[in-house]
Amino acid sequence: MFWRRTFAGDARMLSVFEPVGAWPNGYWIEQTGAVQLRLAVEIIDGGWYWRLRQARFCGVPLPRHLLPTTAAWKRTENGRYRFQVQFSLPWLGTILAYGGLLDAERLGEPHHVGE
Structure with a gap:
């Protein structure tokens, strides 16, 4: 899964998510530049709540007590x-x-703003 974000109109950030194993014991690896996160998923009321298991910078593990607290979730609302x-x-x-309501886009499909 690829997640492209744009902040303030021009600051762009790309994360690549890769699943490892299967729920409930599996996790996702999120790679954003030199930062890699290992995220477990907790299902609450049909939503996915990401739980940080481990963080690395340039392959070096980071102590969790030095990291900010993170609250992150996603869910589907009316197909979005x-x-x-x-x-x-x-x-x-x-x-x-940051947060919002997005439409899914399949790779290779054109994206049309305003539709």
Whole structure:
């Protein structure tokens, strides 16, 4: 699964998600540049809630106590994809949050804005 995001109109970020194993013991690997996350999935009320198992930077494991707290989920609403991602630090609170409602796009299909 490829997830392309654009922030402030021009800052682009691509993540590649790869499943490993099967639920409930499997997990997903999310690769975004030099950062790799291993994410378990917890199903709550039909939504997927990502749970961080491990983080690496350039292949080096990162101690979890140095990482921001993450709250991330996705669910399907009327055939569309609703998601929310939030990163927080102790004493500072939320440092980044984004979310929205998306349409799925199959590889090779053109994307038309406004349809």
